Amino acid sequence: MRLIVARCEVTYTGRLSTVLPEATRLLMFKDDGSFLVHDDAGGYKPLNWMTPPTIVEEYGEQIVVRKRAGKTEDRLEVRLLEVLSETSHPLDATPLEKDGIERHLQEELAAQPGVLGDGLHLVRREWPTDIGPVDLMCRDGNGDWVAVEIKRIGTIDAVEQLGRYLERIGIESCRGVLAAQSIKPQARTLAESRGIRCVEVDLAVLRGEREPELTLFAE
Amino acid sequence: MRLIVARCEVTYTGRLSTVLPEATRLLMFKDDGSFLVHDDAGGYKPLNWMTPPTIVEEYGEQIVVRKRAGKTEDRLEVRLLEVLSETSHPLDATPLEKDGIERHLQEELAAQPGVLGDGLHLVRREWPTDIGPVDLMCRDGNGDWVAVEIKRIGTIDAVEQLGRYLERIGIESCRGVLAAQSIKPQARTLAESRGIRCVEVDLAVLRGEREPELTLFAE
DNA sequence: GTGTCTATCTCGGGC
DNA sequence: GCCCGAGGTAGACAC
Numbered sequence: 360m361r362l363i364v365a366r367c368e369v370t371y372t373g374r375l376s377t378v379l380p381e382a383t384r385l386l387m388f389k390d391d392g393s394f395l396v397h398d399d400a401g402g403y404k405p406l407n408w409m410t411p412p413t414i415v416e417e418y419g420e421q422i423v424v425r426k427r428a429g430k431t432e433d434r435l436e437v438r439l440l441e442v443l444s445e446t447s448h449p450l451d452a453t454p455l456e457k458d459g460i461e462r463h464l465q466e467e468l469a470a471q472p473g474v475l476g477d478g479l480h481l482v483r484r485e486w487p488t489d490i491g492p493v494d495l496m497c498r499d500g501n502g503d504w505v506a507v508e509i510k511r512i513g514t515i516d517a518v519e520q521l522g523r524y525l526e527r528i529g530i531e532s533c534r535g536v537l538a539a540q541s542i543k544p545q546a547r548t549l550a551e552s553r554g555i556r557c558v559e560v561d562l563a564v565l566r567g568e569r570e571p572e573l574t575l576f577a578e
Numbered sequence: 579m580r581l582i583v584a585r586c587e588v589t590y591t592g593r594l595s596t597v598l599p600e601a602t603r604l605l606m607f608k609d610d611g612s613f614l615v616h617d618d619a620g621g622y623k624p625l626n627w628m629t630p631p632t633i634v635e636e637y638g639e640q641i642v643v644r645k646r647a648g649k650t651e652d653r654l655e656v657r658l659l660e661v662l663s664e665t666s667h668p669l670d671a672t673p674l675e676k677d678g679i680e681r682h683l684q685e686e687l688a689a690q691p692g693v694l695g696d697g698l699h700l701v702r703r704e705w706p707t708d709i710g711p712v713d714l715m716c717r718d719g720n721g722d723w724v725a726v727e728i729k730r731i732g733t734i735d736a737v738e739q740l741g742r743y744l745e746r747i748g749i750e751s752c753r754g755v756l757a758a759q760s761i762k763p764q765a766r767t768l769a770e771s772r773g774i775r776c777v778e779v780d781l782a783v784l785r786g787e788r789e790p791e792l793t794l795f796a797e
Numbered sequence: 798g799t800g801t802c803t804a805t806c807t808c809g810g811g812c
Numbered sequence: 813g814c815c816c817g818a819g820g821t822a823g824a825c826a827c
Contacts, residue, residue: 360583360604360616360617360618362581362604364579364667364669371805373805374678374730374804374805375676375677375678375679375805376676376677376678376805377674377675377676377677377805378674378675379672379674379675380672380675382669382670382671382672383667383668383669383670384669384670385579385581385606385667385669387604387616389616389618389619389620389621390618390619391618391619391620391621393619393620393621393622395622397579397606397608397669398579398669398670398671398672399579399608399609399610399668399669399670399671400608400609400610400612400671401608401610401612401671401823402608402610402612402627402629402630402822402823403612403614403624403627403629403821403822403823404804404806404822404823405622406674407674407805408621408622408805409805410621410622410807410808411621428805429813433805443667444665444667446663446665448583448602448604448662448663449602449618450583450601450602450603450604450616450617450618451601451602451603451617451618452601452617452618452619452620453598453599453601453617455596455597455598455625455626456596456597456598456599457594457595457596457820458594458595458596459593459594459595459820460594460818460819460820461818461819462818490764490816491815491816491817492817510818511593511818511819511820514800514801515742515800515801516735516738519738520817543799543800544799544800545799545800545801590820592820593820594820595820596820620808621807621808622806622807622808623807623808623819623821626820627820628820629822629823647820648798652820676805678805679803679804679805680802680803680804681803709800709801710800710801710802710826711801711802711826729803730803730804730805733815733816734815734816739802762814762815762816763814763815764815764816
């Protein structure tokens with residue numbers, strides 16, 4: 360990783376156009392070709408950036424980072440007015456391990472679909488439709504089909520998504536269930552108006568790491 | 579901005595849990611409280627981060643960055659095993675000026691709604707509904723209402739969004755138009771099945787900076 | 798504070 | 813290559 364702190368101007372042309380007037384900023388060149396411009400505010404996002412694969416060219420005070428983007432080209436031009444610091448460091452690139460993402464929720468619910476409704480059993484995960492896979496396809500005690508959409512957070516979009524699947528599933532009388540760790544009130548309202556059942560689930564409880572909420576009141 | 583290059587372990591607990599095993603990485607502390615962990619790959623995104631407002635505490639080899647997140651707490655813990663470099667630089671924070679975003683498209687189309695359909699004229703921008711504003715509300719030559727949703731890229735979500743507005747607008751026979759710089763084929767198909775018209779527009783042409791595509795064939 | 802929408806979204810997977 | 817869906821999405825703005 361090469362780090363340059365410099366007074367500079369930066370212009371971007373590509374999907375849109377941007378200008379950064381002369382000021383002091385941090386320029387990051389990652390070994391994989393990534394290029395980022397950060398300043399001392401604005402949190403998470405770089406002011407300008409380019410993701411690999413890139414071509415980096417330097418002509419004295421001018422740095423150009425380019426990238427083929429379809430038929431056109433994305434281009435970042437940096438004009439260096441004063442370099443205050445320049446360093447290089449070999450860094451590692453170990454992967455980040457995550458726990459608690461939607462897939463983990465899906466794994467637990469696939470293993471115990473009964474929490475989503477009495478007598479539910481799994482037919483298959485990632486049931487294919489022509490517009491994308493249904494997270495879980497189940498049948499209930501009566502043999503009726505139930506399509507389950509799983510989200511970390513249940514929003515209106517999730518209800519719409521499940522609604523599209525139900526239209527395309529091609530099974531009459533297939534019910535819909537939205538399962539999420541939290542469900543927004545407006546999503547719940549929309550779901551009810553479409554006959555979609557909402558179930559809030561808790562990953563830690565599903566894993567048996569924590570008692571259901573009931574115990575909170577029983578203590 | 580304070581930059582530390584160090585061999586370190588990083589753990590995050592909050593909306594989910596993550597672990598970064600021991601390796602050499604860049605730690606960025608911005609003056610506004612932002613904290614970012616980058617390595618030498620992975621492009622745009624930090625491996626771990628926290629956006630302001632944060633509380634940063636240091637206990638020798640241990641750095642803790644915390645944030646109230648509703649009733650719980652987000653927490654990043656960094657265990658420093660070897661500091662390879664540590665520097666501080668005063669940076670500026672000038673705003674990024676953008677051109678070519680959705681709002682600019684909306685401004686041009688508000689000024690010349692005729693490109694969206696014969697005889698269309700604007701009634702108002704940001705027409706309020708109970709689920710959000712319609713970008714442009716127009717009437718055509720017959721006095722019929724037309725709701726316009728504007729996007730840089732027209733996707734299925736945009737069609738759904740316009741569909742929700744049309745349901746809620748409370749005007750019988752209000753037509754829908756999706757205007758975008760490019761429209762995905764599947765969005766186009768869904769739009770047609772819902773009676774929504776699709777129009778591709780070009781910001782440079784709307785601004786009179788470039789001739790319409792026709793001239794490409796006429797040269 | 799919730800709710801909604803934009804984003805040069807990024808990123809990954811499937812076809 | 814396109815298309816779709818997840819994301820600790822982040823960030824902005826209205827209510």
